[in-house]
Amino acid sequence: MIELKTPAEIQRMHVAGRFVAEVLSEVGRLADVGVNLLELEHHVRGMIRQRGAESCYWDYAPSFGKGPFRNVICLSVNDAVLHGLPHDYTLRDGDVLTADIAVSIDGWAADSARTVIVGTAAEEDLRLIRATEEALEAAIEAARPGNRLGDISAAIGAVAQAYGYPVNTEFGGHGIGRTMHEDLHIPNKGKPGRGLKLRPGLTLALEPWFARTTDKIVYDPDGWTIRSADGSRTAHSEHTVAITEDGPLVLTRRAPEHTAANGAAGTLSTKDA
Incomplete structure (x- = not known):
């Protein structure tokens, strides 16, 4: 069932979205050579607890996962791209890190992901990240009243094709609102003018x-972490977007940052780790 949200409900989702954006900015700031994924996980737990938010991931048990997910953020490194289970891994120079998080505040959810480079950035990795970011902006631009779902998928696929990257359609976008995953699957490749x-x-x-x-x-x-089958590196960009009379409204937009590479790490608080 597809539920249309009122402007007031969209504003409540925006509250969650702003917090999700804050968390991802913090993770990007902290991701540095020598930082363990479990340190990042526990730092984010502290942020969620302090905000009074609720993790959409904790105890999540979909058909594609193995048992309940017992973490609050997905952290995927290098050839891992989706549903990365935080584990005892220390980040190295040149690693590609994808962070994906969804939280609920007062019953309304928001979901977003970003990929950053730890330490020294290789141009081929920056290019891959840039492709996902441009594809996301193209998808957002297509998310307008009167367009169709296929226009969003086609916009993403066109960017991938321009960059020469293949596209997997098993996992893609989705509806979101009262829960993290609502009806609608949005493949990252499709034909314009088709669909809802x-x-x-x-x-x-x-x-x-x-x-x-x-x-x-x-x-x-x-049973969770999804990797490229050939071991090639990956990248992932995601925003929660509301379709309004005036066009798309990005609910998880982060403040501008100077580069896709990290380059400005902070420090983890021992009380959060």
Whole structure:
């Protein structure tokens, strides 16, 4: 069932979205050589607790996962791209880190993801991240009343094609609102003019993700972490977007940052870790 949100409900989602944006900015700031993924996980737990938010991931048990997810953020490194289970891994120079988080505040959810480079950035990794970011902006631009769902998918696919990256359609965008995953699957490739007509009040999580040289995926033994099947590096960008009479409204937009590479790490508080 597709639920259209009122302007007041969209504003409540925006509250959650601003917090999600804050968390992802903080993770990007802290991700540095020598930082352990579990330190980032526990730091984010502290942020969620302090804000009085609720993790959409904790105890989440969808059909594609192995048992309940017992973390509050997905952290995926290098060839891992989706649903990365935080574990005892210390970040190294040149690692590509994707952070993906969804929280609920006062019953309304927002979901967003970003990919950053730890330490020294390789141009080919920056290019891959840039492709997902441009694809996301193209998808947002297509999320207008009167367009169709296929216009969003086609916009993402066109950017991937221009960059020469293959596209997996098993996992993509989705509806969002009272829960993290609501009806609507939004593939990252499709034909324009097809599918559901977009109407004001639709709220969507748009999330282009690409692997450099394959559209095939494999799962880690943990039953969650999804990697490129050939070991090529990956990137993922996601925003929660509301379709309004005036066009798309990005609910998880972060403040501008100087580069996709990290380059300005902070410090983790021992009380949060």
